Amino acid sequence: MLHLIIADSEVEPVPKNILEHPAVVNYAKRRGKKPEEVILDSTYHHAALKKLEDGNRRGRPDIVHFCLINALESILNKEGMLRVYVHTRNDKVIYIKPETRIPRNYNRFVGLMESLFKNKVVPPDLELLKLEEKTLNQLLEEIKPDAVFIMHEQGEFMKPKDFGQLLKQFKEPAVIVGGFPHGDFKSKVDGVKISLYKEPLMAWTIVNEVIVNYENAIF
Amino acid sequence: MLHLIIADSEVEPVPKNILEHPAVVNYAKRRGKKPEEVILDSTYHHAALKKLEDGNRRGRPDIVHFCLINALESILNKEGMLRVYVHTRNDKVIYIKPETRIPRNYNRFVGLMESLFKNKVVPPDLELLKLEEKTLNQLLEEIKPDAVFIMHEQGEFMKPKDFGQLLKQFKEPAVIVGGFPHGDFKSKVDGVKISLYKEPLMAWTIVNEVIVNYENAIF
Numbered sequence: 016m017l018h019l020i021i022a023d024s025e026v027e028p029v030p031k032n033i034l035e036h037p038a039v040v041n042y043a044k045r046r047g048k049k050p051e052e053v054i055l056d057s058t059y060h061h062a063a064l065k066k067l068e069d070g071n072r073r074g075r076p077d078i079v080h081f082c083l084i085n086a087l088e089s090i091l092n093k094e095g096m097l098r099v100y101v102h103t104r105n106d107k108v109i110y111i112k113p114e115t116r117i118p119r120n121y122n123r124f125v126g127l128m129e130s131l132f133k134n135k136v137v138p139p140d141l142e143l144l145k146l147e148e149k150t151l152n153q154l155l156e157e158i159k160p161d162a163v164f165i166m167h168e169q170g171e172f173m174k175p176k177d178f179g180q181l182l183k184q185f186k187e188p189a190v191i192v193g194g195f196p197h198g199d200f201k202s203k204v205d206g207v208k209i210s211l212y213k214e215p216l217m218a219w220t221i222v223n224e225v226i227v228n229y230e231n232a233i234f
Numbered sequence: 235m236l237h238l239i240i241a242d243s244e245v246e247p248v249p250k251n252i253l254e255h256p257a258v259v260n261y262a263k264r265r266g267k268k269p270e271e272v273i274l275d276s277t278y279h280h281a282a283l284k285k286l287e288d289g290n291r292r293g294r295p296d297i298v299h300f301c302l303i304n305a306l307e308s309i310l311n312k313e314g315m316l317r318v319y320v321h322t323r324n325d326k327v328i329y330i331k332p333e334t335r336i337p338r339n340y341n342r343f344v345g346l347m348e349s350l351f352k353n354k355v356v357p358p359d360l361e362l363l364k365l366e367e368k369t370l371n372q373l374l375e376e377i378k379p380d381a382v383f384i385m386h387e388q389g390e391f392m393k394p395k396d397f398g399q400l401l402k403q404f405k406e407p408a409v410i411v412g413g414f415p416h417g418d419f420k421s422k423v424d425g426v427k428i429s430l431y432k433e434p435l436m437a438w439t440i441v442n443e444v445i446v447n448y449e450n451a452i453f
Contacts (some may be wrong), residue, residue, distance in 0.1 A: 029307055058339040077338045084321045088436045090394075090443070095309040121340035149388075204276045217307045225311070227446040231395045 016187050017091065017229050018158050021218065022102045022151050023083050023201045024194025025075040026044045028132050029055050029063075036063035054128050072195050073104070079194055080124045081219035083117045096233065097226070100154060101194065104201070107132075115143040122214070151202040160189035163206035166221050167193075170208030179228030183220060186187040192221045235406050236310065236448050237377050238300050240437065241321045241370050242420045244294035246350050248274050248282075255282035273347050274347030291414050292323070298413055299343045300335045300438035308445045315331025315452065316445070318374060320413065323420070326351075327368040334362040368419040370410070381410035382425035385440050386412075397428060398447030411440045 035048045042148045043050040050192050057064055057074035064070035079101055091097045092113055101109040109131065118124045127144070131137050135146045155163060162185040166180075173181070181189045193200055197215070212226055261278045262269040265331045276283055276293035283289035289355050298320055310316045311332055320328040328350065330336075337343045346363070350356050354365045374382060381404040383397075393398070401407045412419055416434070430443055 058342065077340075081300070081338075084290055085304065085438065085442060088439045090431050090435070090439070093431070093433065118299075121296075123277065173451070175446070212309055212312070214312065216309070219304065220307045220309070222444040223304060224446055227394070227443060228450070231447070231450070234393070 016096055016098065017182065017226070018098050018100070018160055018187065018189040018193045019071045019086055019222065019225070020100045020151070020189060021194040022104055022105045022158055022191045022204075023080060024079050024101050025196070026079050026101070026128060026194075027055050027073070029053055029060070030067060033060070033063040033066055035066060036170070037053075038063040038064070039125045044194050046131065050068075052133060054125055054132070056125065059135055060085065072198055075124055075194075075196055077121065078196065078218050080117070080121060081147070082192070082194065082222045083111065085219055085222050087111070087115060087117055089115070089135070089230070091230045094234070102149075102151045102154060102202070102230070103194070105151045106148060106196055108147050108154050110125060110144045110145045110147070137150055153203065158187070158189055160193050161185045161189065163204070164188065165191045165200070165204060165206040165208045166211070166225070167208040168210055168215050169201075170210040172210050173207050175211045175224045175228045175230065178211060178225070179232040182229050183232035190225050192218050194218055235315055235317065235400065236445070237317050237319070237374065237379055237406065238305055238409040238441065238444070239319045239321055239408060239410045240298060240413040240441075241410045241423075242299050243302050243320050244292050245298050245320070245322045245413075246274050246292070246414070247348075248279070252279070252282040254283070254287055255279070257282040257336055259273050267348070271348055271352060273344050273351065275344065282299045286377070291417055292297055293411075295321055295344055296340065296359070297415065298371055299336070299340060299451045301411070301413065302330065303338070303421055305443050305445060306330070308322060308334070310445050310449045311442060313453070321370045321373060321421070322413070323367075323429055325367060325369045327366050327373050329363045329364045329366070338353060344432055350415065377406070377408060379406050381406065381407045382402045382410065382422060383422070384410045384419070384425040384427045385430070385444070386419075386427040387434050389429040390428050393434070394430045394443040394447045395450065397430060398451040399443070401444075401448050402451035409444050411437050412445070413437055424446060
């Protein structure tokens with residue numbers, strides 16, 4: 016069983032200090048929501064992001080969307096051998112049941128995240144997604160993996176297929192992929208740093224490489 | 235070099251006979267476009283789709299978006315060993331330069347497709363995407379692959395890693411993946427039908443499996 020953690024993901028409600036920024040107010044109005052209910056999105060809140068610390072990397076629910084769409088529709092997940100978690104800025108953790116069908120439409124996915132940050136659980140009956148206050152380290156203490164790998168530009172280089180073989184040697188390995196567009200992890204975690212390519216890769220590309228190569232090793 | 239063709243993709247401008255449907259008219263108005271300029275989208279034109287032949291599978295630019303986001307950010311593409319083509323309903327072919335950075339935001343991607351269907355080339359100077367009238371067979375005649383594989387539910391079962399090894403035996407193999415949500419290809423093409431899993435897979439999942447396993451075979 017592979018535990019895949021998308022960590023320090025840039026998904027969050029619009030922060031307090033830009034709630035009155037015109038880019039945010041107009042966007043919320045257009046969508047019929049209150050400014051404090053909408054998820055920060057760099058495509059639409061670009062002007063407001065300039066006022067935020069780390070503004071050049073925040074507001075990227077699209078990265079999480081791509082990672083989840085790929086992970087949950089993978090052969091590995093269909094075979095019941097994958098658990099996916101999304102850890103976000105401000106230390107929330109989203110638990111996702113393996114049978115969840117993530118909305119294909121981006122706007123609906125954002126709507127789902129808004130509902131999740133508001134209600135902590137969606138949908139109320141099936142509880143496919145659940146949001147809890149938790150740091151990355153607390154999540155790892157809970158999962159209790161027998162190995163922790165951090166996908167990192169400065170990690171030890173390893174061919175993707177060799178990494179699949181390495182993962183196979185553990186019963187419950189955890190692989191941590193950064194859910195941000197560039198820069199480094201903000202959370203401090205102990206683990207073996209691994210790099211799969213000579214250049215930085217997008218989060219969803221790493222997700223695909225890890226999942227397919229783990230499948231090849233275990234099936 | 236792998237030639238990846240997303241075929242019979244459900245991307246098209248809104249067809250004539252539903253241009254006056256309220257679902258289409260309101261959507262176009264909201265986006266500040268003419269109804270004939272917008273791309274059919276099942277999320278927003280659901281009511282209108284019921285009036286169309288094959289209405290239950292049409293209007294899926296999201297599938298093409300996921301396939302392109304994965305393919306173009308893959309290690310294979312970064313290494314210059316991938317060419318991607320999108321063939322659509324009504325026999326258009328979209329050529330995509332390998333260096334293209336597809337918009338991550340879905341709404342911007344749809345805007346790009348609208349611009350492409352209108353102007354045949356985007357952006358005017360770099361010509362990263364180009365649209366031509368062409369059948370799937372005409373595209374294959376042009377590419378001249380030395381093998382053609384069709385990813386198909388009823389194809390010969392092969393483990394994904396074995397399929398990677400098979401592809402490696404050719405210099406310029408073409409792999410055809412259906413760019414539709416369910417059902418069969420509408421185009422008739424000769425090729426070896428291959429199935430990678432006992433259940434149907436999403437188009438982007440097949441794209442990921444094919445690309446990563448081809449990488450593993452050739453690198």
